[in-house]
Amino acid sequence: MNVNTPVDHALLSLLVQRSNDFIGAANTNGEVYFLNPAALHMVGLPDLEKAQGLQVKDFFMPAYHEKLENEVFPTVQKQGYWIGELAFRHFETGQPIPVMYQIFTLNDPVTSEITGYATASHNLTAYKQSEEKYRFVTDAMPQLVWTTDEKGYHDFFNQQWVDFTGYTVADSLGTEMWNNLLHPDDQDRAAQVWQHSLATGEPYEIEYRFKRVSDGMWRWFLARALPMRDDLGRIYRWFGTCTDINELYSMREQLKTSYADLEAKVQFRTLALEKEVNVLKEKLANK
């Protein structure tokens, strides 16, 4: 079908009626005069009659009213649209409904004058629940959990990270911050290994030290990360964990030390015995 082919109004109406997204329109005073069935259902209104006369603002949680007045409405007036995450309010239960809110102006085709406002907004409840579940699981894990985009930009840290390092998630975002928090002796090595994984897609694995904010002690971690790939095999995210192996590391070092000590003792003792043997040999030879 040619993209310029006029679509008949019956089809458009059907699409709006059947859509699962919140679709609505308001006049220039912000009074709502149209909502599709999905919109009515989403906010708990029985029919369009009950919605008519309500202000756009009435559909939102009070916590967002200031943002609507100061940012959303001025922006849509100025540039014709605004998109962002907000929360509708369910009219019966008062519960928030997270949405990706998209509002745009309706303009007169001849004069371009604003004749009203419309929205086509997507319900994010399922996504938010999934995100909440993900956060719950990662926060319940004893490891420090982090994710990056495909280029290595850190965009997520769990609560354990915040508790251990003392840095907020906002402070930790980016490509460099995590490396700056490592022990100075580990920074170059860690950066090299990480860059190698980013370049090749090979799993990331390294041992390094982070400082614990509660007592200022450096502790050894085993860091691992795997790439997440799309259907075409392209990496779109890295999922990483840092497991505290300090005790294990100390034990391993102690074992190494003990082994080295043992080796030295055996050699020292052997040398002493060899000397004794030589002394005895000399005595025997002189008899």
Added chain:
Amino acid sequence: MYNIPFSNITLNHINGDWLVESRQLSTSDPTASIAHAIKFIFAADDYLELLPEGEGSWALKTEETMNRPYLLIEVFNESWKALITRLFINTDTRYTYLNLYFDTGMELTLVKFNNKYTDFGLN
């Protein structure tokens, strides 16, 4: 814990009063005075005093084959070679520990209170 590298060990590290913290006796010389000492005083002039009894001399040497330092100890006309298996300062720098392994098989851990941090270049 800070390990002093073997190559950096000097007489200054050994000088001083050392208490025996632990010992593992050897079957070859269990009755030797050195095996029952509770304190070693390594004086600066190579003089060694043992408590409760014993006196002699000491020297810091290098085992050439192993390239490792050892102590040559002579008490009551008997001599021992003791390999320094470890010399370290504890985390708060208050104590220094000296692990010795004798050629008879005996092992001693000596501990010294650090009242001169400058001995270790720590300040």
